[in-house]
Amino acid sequence: MSKEIKEIAAGLKAFLQNAQEEDLILKAALAQDKAAFTSDVKNSGITENHSPLKMQNRDIHPLPKENSPLDGKTSDSKTKEIAYIAQMINGCQKCELGKTRIKAVPGEGNVNAKIMFVGEGPGYEEDRQGRPFVGRAGQLLDKIIAAMGFTREEVFIANIVKCHPMVDPSNPDKRSNDRAPYPDEIAVCRRYLEQQIKTISPDYVVALGGVAAKTLISQNQTFGAVRGKIFDLNLTCVELDKPVKILATFHPAALLRNPGWKKEAWENLKVLLADMGKMPKAK
Numbered sequence: 001m002s003k004e005i006k007e008i009a010a011g012l013k014a015f016l017q018n019a020q021e022e023d024l025i026l027k028a029a030l031a032q033d034k035a036a037f038t039s040d041v042k043n044s045g046i047t048e049n050h051s052p053l054k055m056q057n058r059d060i061h062p063l064p065k066e067n068s069p070l071d072g073k074t075s076d077s078k079t080k081e082i083a084y085i086a087q088m089i090n091g092c093q094k095c096e097l098g099k100t101r102i103k104a105v106p107g108e109g110n111v112n113a114k115i116m117f118v119g120e121g122p123g124y125e126e127d128r129q130g131r132p133f134v135g136r137a138g139q140l141l142d143k144i145i146a147a148m149g150f151t152r153e154e155v156f157i158a159n160i161v162k163c164h165p166m167v168d169p170s171n172p173d174k175r176s177n178d179r180a181p182y183p184d185e186i187a188v189c190r191r192y193l194e195q196q197i198k199t200i201s202p203d204y205v206v207a208l209g210g211v212a213a214k215t216l217i218s219q220n221q222t223f224g225a226v227r228g229k230i231f232d233l234n235l236t237c238v239e240l241d242k243p244v245k246i247l248a249t250f251h252p253a254a255l256l257r258n259p260g261w262k263k264e265a266w267e268n269l270k271v272l273l274a275d276m277g278k279m280p281k282a283k
């Protein structure tokens with residue numbers, strides 16, 4: 001067995017080893033969360049007939065052209081570009097989420113990353129820290145990244161929307177107040193993520209969950225239909241400088257609610273690892 005495969009196997013073991021324990025801890029929480037989770041998905045408005053992509057061409061606010069380091073081939077380093085986008089996000093008030101957030105969460109990681117992970121939006125902890133995936137779902141994402149043979153420092157992590165979508169925005173200190181972003185929020189915010197993808201220019205994007213998959217892969221197909229398959233990434237607001245591939249799998253928060261889905265998630269990610277040449281392709 002090669003060193004790389006051994007490392008991936010060790011990471012996979014770490015990723016899966018707590019599944020049984022989490023099963024027990026989360027069993028009770030699952031029953032409680034299930035109704036809220038179902039309600040969040042229902043409230044998100046992400047349906048076949050009401051897709052964020054149907055709203056993508058209106059209310060998209062371009063990044064300013066004047067004095068922008070993002071213009072043309074003579075732009076500064078990727079680091080400067082990503083910092084500039086973060087600065088724009090931190091000052092953004094282009095949708096209602098900007099009015100109730102504590103901190104915007106632009107995203108973080110390696111500007112030369114070969115792989116980007118994209119979730120749907122910041123939650124309670126992320127809103128307070130201004131960093132993506134720092135709660136329990138973030139800890140699980142770290143295990144997933146390690147299982148794939150990477151470190152968090154080697155990848156870039158971001159979300160579709162950059163501010164915390166809340167069921168009750170008048171009460172940001174309330175726990176379990178998260179919801180999926182609405183289509184108009186996605187439509188107005190997606191340009192930031194798209195510019196981050198263009199700047200970083202990864203080889204692969206992993207869409208975590210149905211909102212990211214609907215936004216970045218297809219509004220016309222169900223999450224189940226696209227999950228675990230590789231697509232060419234086509235962006236709406238910016239033109240990529242090179243082809244980028246995208247694969248969708250479960251959001252880590254969904255895996256916490258449904259630990260039994262972890263094996264399926266790993267099967268999805270094996271497809272990507274095989275495409276990267278880090279694992280043999282399935283026959």
Ligand code: SF4
Pocket residue numbers: 089092093094095096097098099104161162163185188189
């Ligand atoms: S969610 Fe996006 S568009 Fe809305 S205020 Fe935050 S950064 Fe701006």
